Amino acid sequence: MMSFVSFLVVSISGTLEIPPLFPPSFPSSKLLTTRQTLSPSISMDTKPNPQTSTQLRRSTRLTSKRIPTITRPSQPVPKNKTRDIEDCFSQDEADSVRAALLRWYDINQRELPWRRKHGCGCAGDAKERRAYEVWVSEVMLQQTRVATVVAYYNRWMQRWPTVHCLATASQEEVNEMWSGLGYYRRARYLLEGAKSIAKEGRFPRNATELRGVPGIGNYTAGAVASIAFNEAVPVVDGNVLRVISRLNAISSNPKDSSTVKHIWDLAGQLVDKSRPGDLNQALMELGATICMPKNPNCINCPVSDQCRALSLSRLETSTIKVTDFPPKVIKSKQRLEFAAVCVILVQNDSCENQKHVTENFYLLVKRPEKGLLAGLWEFPMVLVAERRTDMESRRKEMDEYLKNLKLDFGEEFNLVSREEVGEYLHIFSHIRLRMHVELMLLTTKGGLNQLENQGQDCQVVWKFVHDSTMESTGLTSGIRKVYNMTQEFRSKQMSTNTQEPKSKLKRMRS
Numbered sequence: 001m002m003s004f005v006s007f008l009v010v011s012i013s014g015t016l017e018i019p020p021l022f023p024p025s026f027p028s029s030k031l032l033t034t035r036q037t038l039s040p041s042i043s044m045d046t047k048p049n050p051q052t053s054t055q056l057r058r059s060t061r062l063t064s065k066r067i068p069t070i071t072r073p074s075q076p077v078p079k080n081k082t083r084d085i086e087d088c089f090s091q092d093e094a095d096s097v098r099a100a101l102l103r104w105y106d107i108n109q110r111e112l113p114w115r116r117k118h119g120c121g122c123a124g125d126a127k128e129r130r131a132y133e134v135w136v137s138e139v140m141l142q143q144t145r146v147a148t149v150v151a152y153y154n155r156w157m158q159r160w161p162t163v164h165c166l167a168t169a170s171q172e173e174v175n176e177m178w179s180g181l182g183y184y185r186r187a188r189y190l191l192e193g194a195k196s197i198a199k200e201g202r203f204p205r206n207a208t209e210l211r212g213v214p215g216i217g218n219y220t221a222g223a224v225a226s227i228a229f230n231e232a233v234p235v236v237d238g239n240v241l242r243v244i245s246r247l248n249a250i251s252s253n254p255k256d257s258s259t260v261k262h263i264w265d266l267a268g269q270l271v272d273k274s275r276p277g278d279l280n281q282a283l284m285e286l287g288a289t290i291c292m293p294k295n296p297n298c299i300n301c302p303v304s305d306q307c308r309a310l311s312l313s314r315l316e317t318s319t320i321k322v323t324d325f326p327p328k329v330i331k332s333k334q335r336l337e338f339a340a341v342c343v344i345l346v347q348n349d350s351c352e353n354q355k356h357v358t359e360n361f362y363l364l365v366k367r368p369e370k371g372l373l374a375g376l377w378e379f380p381m382v383l384v385a386e387r388r389t390d391m392e393s394r395r396k397e398m399d400e401y402l403k404n405l406k407l408d409f410g411e412e413f414n415l416v417s418r419e420e421v422g423e424y425l426h427i428f429s430h431i432r433l434r435m436h437v438e439l440m441l442l443t444t445k446g447g448l449n450q451l452e453n454q455g456q457d458c459q460v461v462w463k464f465v466h467d468s469t470m471e472s473t474g475l476t477s478g479i480r481k482v483y484n485m486t487q488e489f490r491s492k493q494m495s496t497n498t499q500e501p502k503s504k505l506k507r508m509r510s
């Protein structure tokens with residue numbers, strides 16, 4: 001019935017770019033001036049002089065104002081800028097923060113599967129196992145909530161309990177296991193990293209070696225080295241950045257590389273030599289559970305006495321809030337793109353043991369092995385211009401695309417319907433992709449075997465997937481939403497169809 005020829009590569013452009021970086025519009029020097037009054041431990045005076053304090057408080061009133069959102073274009077930061085003493089923690093401050101954090105963490109840490117220890121003074125294998133667990137959990141936790149990660153982590157560890165087991169997995173299997181977590185690049189790097197470690201024969205044991213593994217950067221290297229191998233190195237993730245920005249009332253742009261370096265230096269000052277892993281986890285835990293972005297729980301915070309943002313917010317007539325730190329950076333505007341998506345569903349009717357059986361299969365195409373969402377499966381999708389988003393134009397573009405798949409259904413297949421399902425807006429970091437979704441339903445009685453050897457000379461890889469395995473197939477998160485949307489559409493259709501005879505019957509009776 002339909003014949004589809006040649007090739008076309010689908011592209012949802014949407015790389016995860018960081019928006020342009022901007023400098024602070026509030027001079028940190030003004031904030032730092034106030035700190036000498038607020039925190040006597042860093043003052044050159046052994047005792048605060050009440051008169052001086054009053055004067056400084058007055059000057060604080062003059063300078064304390066709302067920290068505005070950063071909007072101005074970036075200016076170069078002098079490379080050899082020397083750091084002021086106020087930019088760092090004093091020895092006393094670092095000691096107090098460290099002690100308070102560890103005390104708090106010992107009592108309040110959450111029970112999480114990746115925190116289970118494998119005995120004290122772990123032997124080599126146990127340490128490697130812990131390193132692998134920390135690595136997997138930290139990668140999963142990037143951009144994903146703890147509550148979501150726990151189930152994924154447990155399933156992952158059941159399937160690949162060691163780095164050597166993971167190294168034997170295929171990308172397809174890893175994508176399936178990752179399905180639903182999003183940011184699939186993380187899964188690809190985990191597999192590449194595992195293969196590289198297995199090839200070397202041993203797990204790297206310090207941050208420097210760990211950074212040599214594909215996909216492991218400063219953050220993951222610091223987490224694994226400090227938690228599994230007790231190396232005194234810092235870790236800075238979004239939570240730590242927020243906590244340290246508030247502790248030190250840092251008002252510079254958190255996306256600026258000089259600010260990030262400053263925060264890493266401060267985290268390095270805090271790291272505990274005997275319990276580096278616990279200290280790092282305490283900082284992260286504090287950011288996740290107490291020092292939250294919108295509603296920090298300062299009353300129950302173990303380091304509130306050392307928090308400069310809190311002190312500033314409590315100054316008489318101050319309009320500063322702790323949530324002003326770190327300052328917000330306005331994101332670059334996202335561009336809007338449009339795509340036509342065609343969900344092709346083939347229903348195969350057969351007879352088994354004198355029973356009528358209907359099986360559903362979906363057509364999926366594989367994204368290119370390199371680039372955004374590499375190697376993942378999606379429904380046939382083609383980008384369209386905004387002026388061509390009407391149904392007729394979209395279908396024309398989609399038909400062209402489908403021809404390129406070199407898929408010939410022949411006469412064994414019947415086109416039952418082609419209906420509009422609706423729109424779904426998928427948000428990437430700098431793209432809003434509006435997907436116009438349609439459902440094409442075909443039926444056959446002869447099974448799908450006849451399609452098996454088709455499309456071999458096509459540059460786009462495609463396959464039919466039984467609906468029972470759709471849940472475990474590595475789909476992009478946008479396509480999974482489209483799939484759910486189509487399922488809802490079909491169940492509504494089916495319930496309408498089953499209700500129809502009843503209403504007809506009612507009408508006949510009346």
Ligand code: SF4
Nearest residue numbers: 291298301304307322
């Ligand atoms: S006192 Fe408040 S703002 Fe400061 S670190 Fe604690 S929770 Fe965060």
